[in-house]
Structures are given as structure tokens and as C-alpha cells.
Amino acid sequence: MSKLDHILEPEPTAVRRLEIISGTGRRRRFSADDKSRIIEETLAAGAVVSEIARRHGLTPQQLFGWRRQARQSASAAAHRAAPRFVPAVVDRLTPSRPVRRRGRQRGRDPDLGGGVIEVEIDGVTIRIGRGAEPKTVAAVLQALKGSA
Numbered sequence: 001m002s003k004l005d006h007i008l009e010p011e012p013t014a015v016r017r018l019e020i021i022s023g024t025g026r027r028r029r030f031s032a033d034d035k036s037r038i039i040e041e042t043l044a045a046g047a048v049v050s051e052i053a054r055r056h057g058l059t060p061q062q063l064f065g066w067r068r069q070a071r072q073s074a075s076a077a078a079h080r081a082a083p084r085f086v087p088a089v090v091d092r093l094t095p096s097r098p099v100r101r102r103g104r105q106r107g108r109d110p111d112l113g114g115g116v117i118e119v120e121i122d123g124v125t126i127r128i129g130r131g132a133e134p135k136t137v138a139a140v141l142q143a144l145k146g147s148a
Helices: 003-008 032-042 049-055 060-081 134-147
Strands: 117-121 124-128
Touching: 032 049, 032 060, 049 060, 117 134, 124 134
Parallel strands: none
Antiparallel strands: 117 124
16 A cells, blocks of 8 residues: 555544534525515616625526516506406497499398497407307407407
């Protein structure tokens, strides 16, 4: 056995140090007020997120996660606060005289007196006549809402 091997072997000791970690360790809990205050600091002009995170003992990833959660909860709150109904405007139009056509009619003329709903979304106008199926109307409105 060489002298070098002898040196690399640890010396036998009777007592070794054993450390037991109980609890959550470094995990800290931040209140909603603390989170919002720290997030506000990051939104200031010229703010550097990594410096703010270091000052509060956080990682930049954790701070960016808080910012994402705040944006998502704000958009969800705005979506919930959106009005479910819009005011309806009743416009009483007097029907003009129907024009008589010669020959056979291919379809029936819509009733100009009533039963027509007109919906305008972002410049697109939809007229829903009497007898339209609710499922069809809902599908068309959902499609318009999704494309807007």
C-alpha cells in the first residue's frame, strides 16, 4: 500500500454529526398585500425584476409567476364583471307597401311588422327572424363572440 492511499482514506471517528431538519425550511408565506406591494414595485418605470426579487429574498421566476397570477385574476374579474345583458332598443318601423311580383313566388316574404331581432356586434349585423331555432341563434352568436 502506498503512502498516498493511506492519506486519502478518512480517519475513523466514533462520532459523526447528524442534522435533522424539521419544518418547511426556507419556504415562506406571503400575504396577498405583500405580494401586491412587491408586484407594484416591479411595474414602476425602470424597475429591474431580479433586483427587486433579490431584495425580498425571492427568485425572479417566483416574482414573474406572481405577476402572471395577478394578470389572470384581473382578467377573470373583468370577465365576471362584464354585463350579461345589453339594453334592447325597440324600433317601431311602419312597414312599407309590399311590392307585387308577377308570377310565382319562390319563398315567402318576411313579416316586416314584427318578430325580427337585429343584433350588431363589432359592425356585423345579424337579423333573426321569427321562428329561428334557439340552438342556431346561440351557435351564430357564439361564433361571432369568438371571432371578435
